Amino acid sequence: MTGNWGRWGAEDQLGALNLVTPEVTRRAAGLVREGRTVSLAQPLGPASPSPGHRPRPARFMNRDAGDYALGARTPGGFKFAEDTVQFPTHSGTHVDALAHAWSGEHLYNGHPEASTRTTRGAQRCGAEHLAPVVTRGVLVDLVAAAGAPLPPSAPVEVEDLERGIAEAGVTPEPGDAILIRTGWWESHGSVDDYFADEPGITGDAAAWLAAHDVALVGADNYAVERQTAAPGFPAHLVLLHQHGVPLIENLDLAGLAAELAGAGRSTFLLLFAPLPLVGSTASPVTPVAVL
Amino acid sequence: MTGNWGRWGAEDQLGALNLVTPEVTRRAAGLVREGRTVSLAQPLGPASPSPGHRPRPARFMNRDAGDYALGARTPGGFKFAEDTVQFPTHSGTHVDALAHAWSGEHLYNGHPEASTRTTRGAQRCGAEHLAPVVTRGVLVDLVAAAGAPLPPSAPVEVEDLERGIAEAGVTPEPGDAILIRTGWWESHGSVDDYFADEPGITGDAAAWLAAHDVALVGADNYAVERQTAAPGFPAHLVLLHQHGVPLIENLDLAGLAAELAGAGRSTFLLLFAPLPLVGSTASPVTPVAVL
């Protein structure tokens, strides 16, 4: 197996996040100039887009003001409201853990696929093994480049990335987080099944990103990579499986694009702090850009 | 009503997070020296502590390697695993949204309590209104001061905070996040109902914190404030309700304490990026310290 298997030891479950060294984090902190903070997350709740084959995200109140209107006790005048949430971990803005995708009989780095089990969840490479990182973020704004959101099933090729990064005036560095704005969420986010024919990166573009030792790849669509009638997820296999690069999906990049354009910048400090969901194959996350 | 009601306008739902200005964030970025990143979150999953009156956190696999062992199709050799999670939003390390606690008939800033409803969740002051912030974090390490975890129901008083902050060599500033280590999670975290008699801040200590215009208060126990046989949540009312200060609960501060002690520091850059859970009264969160 080519890629990053074995690069950080036989037991490694952290993958390309290893590339975010203290030095990388230190340099990223230097990118904070205006002190402006931008959330890159979509709202998550019952109205989130939800493919028909999955449970719909849900929120159930366990206590609310109605209970007090109906006579619940308020010790010392204290009232509270509480709720329970339920959602597929691949809902809303989320990061794919390294246990999410593979081929053959092994997950990233040779961990046995048998460690993903109904009973116990992912015992290797689950979301709890994704460390939070602070690194440099780079926006590749294909909407600005094209003047419009990419059309359905449009491929994002190596040359599109090369051109986008050149226009950003950036040289990719190990540990970077590359965020790709296709415009798909902005143009199709209200559709429940907006996944089927989305534009996105090709397998070759994924290999180009991996070759540059990026730590994270994200996009404002459901799968980072483009979807067509032909099945297969080559970019997932290159990035998650072969190189241990987590994928951040369903980003909302419109606000960031506007902020960066206004400031004449294309890089920023990126905060990535997934939940340590034990045994899960993904985690919802609120990535944050600081300019 | 005293406190912060009206301070940021009649429609404000952001509360004390308004205190984290771009200038505060800029200064916080300057605290990054070693580039070391520390997660402050407890694992979240079926084994998380769970009070008996609440649904237990759960993870359900929607697809796993077993499906392939039993004959599921793998287009282009692609295999994937997916899961669904369910948990009370007040599970694990989480932040209380401003809709969580109140007295009388109004939430923080005069929003009607009637906006927390079974059908729709919290229509005001829900978790989706908590902005991510980057600010200065200050650790008040009461375990180091006492040489041991605080005992059950021990009060953390104003003078404890004053002494702890003085020992840290820090002057509280508007927008700070104050994190209080009681040792409770370290000593009682394996107990399902470890909530009932925890040590924590008093109502007076809460008022002291609010008077210093802190943006966030967190602790390594279930409710930030101490629990005794007498009911009532005075610190919740002072901080959440009157001053709009979100509370971060169930932190794991042991690792941070060790890092800070090793570096001879007590402040750090704090990243706080809750999920925009629409209508929820809390959000799980992975707060991150960068030294």
Added chain:
Amino acid sequence: MTGNWGRWGAEDQLGALNLVTPEVTRRAAGLVREGRTVSLAQPLGPASPSPGHRPRPARFMNRDAGDYALGARTPGGFKFAEDTVQFPTHSGTHVDALAHAWSGEHLYNGHPEASTRTTRGAQRCGAEHLAPVVTRGVLVDLVAAAGAPLPPSAPVEVEDLERGIAEAGVTPEPGDAILIRTGWWESHGSVDDYFADEPGITGDAAAWLAAHDVALVGADNYAVERQTAAPGFPAHLVLLHQHGVPLIENLDLAGLAAELAGAGRSTFLLLFAPLPLVGSTASPVTPVAVL
């Protein structure tokens, strides 16, 4: 309040099911001649029709054969599979409990509406108070009468019931279960939101049924009563609220109609055994006809 309030005592939560006396049950047993058993329930699962505002029914495996394929232990060669289900109680074939519908400030029989609370569920008139009963069932087959399923929003009036029951050669008796076949499930059951414009009984027809002291009313549509653009549920109020008559919804009556027609009958022994779901406003149920 007219209706059955107070008829069986101030504390009664059983409603019209009180009408199924041992004598009624004894007579019903005499209706078993062929010994043929017919289920009147629709399948219940992830594919069940699900209005968009509700959580979708879900089934999650907790253990399956995949676990063994991946190496789970089998003590003494024993393997097992388990699952968890989740669904709105008003999914699939279900019976509305008396806590489901009301007007004013009281449930059936004057129980306070305040007893339906987020925290505790329905503390009065919940599904656990619906007793199982064995009684005479009468099929009113409007599809056979009309030669086709009823069209959208078609009203089933008093005279339709009178004619249908006369054609069945039956005189309504106290304690009867009246099942009304509109054909809606057969013609529209594959539609998620097949509720909006269904045919069904009018408020007057509901009053007619209540006046005959029926114990149960069921139909092969989502709400027993017809739906139009104008809001309101008069038949629910007459039957559930005023008379304590549980409603069985989403029945599958096609098979029963065929069996009865083949046997030249219109009455049968009806088994009604809801789950004692504590605090729920409905229960899924498999009503059974025995001929």
Added chain:
Amino acid sequence: MTGNWGRWGAEDQLGALNLVTPEVTRRAAGLVREGRTVSLAQPLGPASPSPGHRPRPARFMNRDAGDYALGARTPGGFKFAEDTVQFPTHSGTHVDALAHAWSGEHLYNGHPEASTRTTRGAQRCGAEHLAPVVTRGVLVDLVAAAGAPLPPSAPVEVEDLERGIAEAGVTPEPGDAILIRTGWWESHGSVDDYFADEPGITGDAAAWLAAHDVALVGADNYAVERQTAAPGFPAHLVLLHQHGVPLIENLDLAGLAAELAGAGRSTFLLLFAPLPLVGSTASPVTPVAVL
């Protein structure tokens, strides 16, 4: 494989329920004399006993009176309450479907174990294939015989069944439902993990029951068969796997025992109407006895 494999054809998924012929049902109807109806189900809800490794049963209100107290609209004065339930299908009083237990690579009747899959649930022998039946029920009341509930891990042997049935004055007939009262629910039902050392039938007793062509076996404990420190479920394998006999677990038989003793009877009409839960390995059920 000995047992009932192939007895009702290679495609059979109904198992021993095939033994409940129309003639058996007709004769059972003749057992109704007093017309008294007794539920054999335990309450099902958040307070149901719940082993620690499983999700806890839950009920979530989707709408309740609190919504109206807080201003929800009431078209035509109509108010309603609704809820969602969630529970492991093996909670409370339930019947094990034939997909629940097996050894080797095949379910009952040679159906491939590969048909129980995380993604799709049990595609063969799931709960939707359990037909409702009406048959003769026989109570074997070991509590009455012993004068007390059976002690922990007590075996119920062939001779116990023979003696109990003889005392009942009954000759087992094909299609019978045999219900065994051990007293375990009455003595241990308030314990969450009351499963571990329960009394119950042995593998030999299971074989004796199967040899008499019973259609259903039930008991007032968690697994019908006794539990000891040594793992293994021989009675499950004999009854479910080899003979296709569904097991009804967690029955409440105290009320039935009292009724039968009062009437000097030991047989009754048994109504068994599980939910057609698609792909589930069990179904909650309210078995009903009619005397």
